[in-house]
Amino acid sequence: MLYMQFQNHKKYMQMAFREAKKAGNRTRTNPLVGAVIVKNGKVISRGYHSFFGGLHAEEVALKKAGNKAKGADLFVTLEPCSTFGKRPPCTHLIQEYGIKSIYFASYDVNPVHSHKAANILKKKGIAVHQIPFEKEQNELNAPYIKCMTSHIPFIILKAGLTLDARLCDQKGNSKWITSKASRVIAHSLRARVNAVLIGAKTFNSDNPRLNIRLKKRNPFDEPDKIILSSSGKLNPRHRLFDQRLKKSRVIVATTPQGKKHFLKLFKEVPRHVFIETFQSSSKKFPLKPLLKKLVRRYCVSSLLVEGGADTLSLFFNADLYDRIVLFYSPRFFGTGRKTCPLFSRKTTHLASQNLRHRISCIQRTGPDVMLVIERKKTSH
Ligand code: AOF
Ligand code: ZN
Numbered sequence: 001m002l003y004m005q006f007q008n009h010k011k012y013m014q015m016a017f018r019e020a021k022k023a024g025n026r027t028r029t030n031p032l033v034g035a036v037i038v039k040n041g042k043v044i045s046r047g048y049h050s051f052f053g054g055l056h057a058e059e060v061a062l063k064k065a066g067n068k069a070k071g072a073d074l075f076v077t078l079e080p081c082s083t084f085g086k087r088p089p090c091t092h093l094i095q096e097y098g099i100k101s102i103y104f105a106s107y108d109v110n111p112v113h114s115h116k117a118a119n120i121l122k123k124k125g126i127a128v129h130q131i132p133f134e135k136e137q138n139e140l141n142a143p144y145i146k147c148m149t150s151h152i153p154f155i156i157l158k159a160g161l162t163l164d165a166r167l168c169d170q171k172g173n174s175k176w177i178t179s180k181a182s183r184v185i186a187h188s189l190r191a192r193v194n195a196v197l198i199g200a201k202t203f204n205s206d207n208p209r210l211n212i213r214l215k216k217r218n219p220f221d222e223p224d225k226i227i228l229s230s231s232g233k234l235n236p237r238h239r240l241f242d243q244r245l246k247k248s249r250v251i252v253a254t255t256p257q258g259k260k261h262f263l264k265l266f267k268e269v270p271r272h273v274f275i276e277t278f279q280s281s282s283k284k285f286p287l288k289p290l291l292k293k294l295v296r297r298y299c300v301s302s303l304l305v306e307g308g309a310d311t312l313s314l315f316f317n318a319d320l321y322d323r324i325v326l327f328y329s330p331r332f333f334g335t336g337r338k339t340c341p342l343f344s345r346k347t348t349h350l351a352s353q354n355l356r357h358r359i360s361c362i363q364r365t366g367p368d369v370m371l372v373i374e375r376k377k378t379s380h
Contacts, residue, residue: 008041009075009103009129009131010131012036012038012043012073012075012103013036013075013077013103013105013131013133015034015036015043015046015075016034016035016036016046016057016075016076016077016105017034017077017105017133017136017140018034019034019035019036019046019047019048019057019077020032020033020034020048020049020057020077020140021034021140022034022048022050022219023048023049023050023051023219024191024192024218024219024220024221025191025192025193025194025219025220025221025223025302026050026051026052026219026220026221027049027050027051027052027144028051028052028194028299028300028301029052029144029147029148029295029299029300029301030049030052030053030144031049031078031108031141031144032048032049032077032140032141032144033048033049033056033057033058033076033077033078034046034047034048034049034057034076034077035047035048035057035058035060035061035074035075035076035077036061036074036075036076037061037062037064037065037068037069037072037073037074037075037099038072038073038074038075039068039069039071039072039073044065044068044069044072045061045062045064045065045068045069046061046064047059047060047061047062047063047064048060050219052299053086055087056080056081056087056090057076057077057078058074058076058080058090058093058094059087059090059093061074062074062093062094062097062099065097069097069098069099070097070098071098071100072098072099072100073099073100073101073102073103074094074099074101074102074103075102075103075104075131076102076103076104076105077104077105077106077133077137077140078104078105078106078108078137078141079104079106079107079108079113079114079115079116079117079118080094080102080104080113080117080121081108081110081112081113081117082113082116082117082120083112083113083116085112090117091116091117091120091121094121094126095121095124095126099126100126100127101126101127101128101129102121102126102127102128102129103129103130103131104117104128104129104130104131105130105131105132105133105136105137106130106132106133106134106137109144109145109148109149110148142154142302142322143193143194143301143302144301146301146322147295147301151292151295151296152288152291152292152295152320153194153195153291153294153295153300153301153302153303154301154302154303154322154323155291155302155303155305155315155320155321155322155323156189156193156302156303156304156305156321156322156323156324156325157305157312157315157316157321157323157324157325158186158189158304158305158306158307158324158325158326158327159306159307159312159324159325159326159327159342160177160178160182160186160326160327160329160368161177161326161327161328161329161342162177162328162329162331162332162333163328163329163330163331163332164332164333164334165341165342166332166333166334166339166340166341166342167307167308167309167340167341167342168309168333168338168339168340169333169336169338169339170333170336170337170338170339171338172205172338172340174202174205174206174307174308175206177329177331178327178329178365178368179329179365179366179367179368180366181365181366181367181368182327182329182365182366182368182370184214184365185327185365185370186327187212187213187214188212188214189304189325190210190211190212190223190304191212191214191220191223192220192302193223193302193303193304194221194223194224194298194299194300194301194302194303195223195224195225195226195251195294195298195300195302195303195304196210196223196224196225196226196303196304196305196306197226197227197228197303197304197305197306197311198210198225198226198227198228198305198306198307198308198311199227199228199229199307199308199310199311199314200227200228200229200230200231200233200234201308201310202306202307202308202311203227203229203234203235203238203240204233204234204235204238207235207238207239208239208240208306209239209240209245210223210225210240210306211247211248221248222247222248223248223304224248224249224250224251224298224300225240225248225249225250225251226250226251226252226253226294226303227240227250227251227252227253228253228285228290228311228314229252229253229254229258229262230254230255230258230280230285231254231255231257231258231261232252232254232255232257232258232259232260232261232262232263232265233258233261233262234252234262234265236265236266241266241270241273242270243270243271243272248272249272249273249274249298250270250272250273250274251273251274251275251276251294251298252273252274252275252276253276253278253285253290254275254276254277254278255277255278255279255280256277256279258277259275259277262275263275276290276293276297278290284314284318285314287314287315287318287320288318288320291303291320305321308340308344309340309341309342309343309344309345310344310345312342312343312344313343313344313345314345316343317343317345317346321375322374322375323372323373323374323375324357324371324372324373325370325371325372325373326342326370326371326373327365327368327369327370328368328369328370328371329367329368330367330368355376356375356376357373357374357375357376358373358374358376359371359372359373359374360372360373360374
């Protein structure tokens with residue numbers, strides 16, 4: 001009997017996780033959370049946190065259940081919040097609606113709420129149980145956990161390259177190395193993050209759109225587009241600056257001198273373009289202040305760095321990444337003046353340090369192979 005009950009509880013929690021995922025990339029720096037309410041062995045309502053600032057998962061499920069929530073069990077993927085934020089505390093609502101017992105998967109990493117709900121609810125006579133789903137939670141909410149604990153987004157470096165790790169051919173062409181199948185997966189990566197970042201060289205040479213081009217789009221928001229350019233020398237006629245294509249914000253990250261240069265390029269800077277300046281004492285762009293600003297001002301919890309080689313090296317050498325996604329095309333470009341390697345700048349990584357990586361996925365994408373590589377530990 002007890003075993004059966006446990007299996008059922010696990011099933012409801014899995015259902016709550018499926019709910020949580022429905023919000024895609026829309027909760028930004030908030031967590032993905034799902035909730036299921038069960039009474040007499042029947043699911044009476046479900047809910048999820050659907051966008052940043054929106055109703056919390058528990059709130060949605062409780063409101064749907066209404067009076068029926070009295071005496072029911074609540075399954076929620078995250079410890080409920082317990083103080084006023086943008087929303088009222090869920091611990092309040094849980095009591096108000098007469099929930100009998102709650103089951104949660106993990107404690108919240110937000111220090112405001114962490115390890116608080118259980119005591120509050122128990123004092124009100126509500127039974128509280130944890131059903132740990134650590135792996136699922138860490139996967140689902142990697143960006144939220146990273147942001148909440150380090151104030152830096154979850155960073156994915158992405159590149160399409162040849163088997164000898166070249167990003168460009170002899171003429172410097174970097175477009176069309178990988179297959180269509182790889183590009184479809186690359187677009188689905190864009191759909192899972194809040195922002196995509198490229199360097200000025202890639203912007204000026206490729207004139208990219210950096211948008212999600214998938215048939216099935218919901219529940220994805222177009223990611224913000226970020227262009228890294230110390231000099232501010234960016235082609236003003238390129239597509240990302242086109243008012244008509246503005247589906248998302250474009251953020252130009254530059255230096256004070258770069259900003260002056262950039263402003264001269266336009267009669268009027270398009271309204272969807274934001275300029276952020278950072279003082280730089282060395283040749284390297286100050287990434288950490290930029291990343292912190294992206295979290296604070298733009299609610300970016302996950303960032304996809306799409307190149308080129310200089311930009312990828314900048315993040316790699318600064319140890320500012322959590323995952324690397326590589327699409328290997330079955331070609332070889334060899335050496336040559338313009339055939340740049342994946343990381344073009346001098347690296348300080350030693351053979352022993354590279355053990356920090358773990359290959360978490362190997363997948364064929366048409367004629368190519370995709371490797372997903374995780375950093376074992378973050379040191380930010
Ligand atoms: C969510 N959705 O379903 C739950 C959250 O600013 P607020 O009021 O929206 O509160 C955000 C915090 O609430 C968030 O950092 C997390 O600690 C907690 N729980 N948040 O966005 C939810 N249950
Ligand atoms: Zn809440």
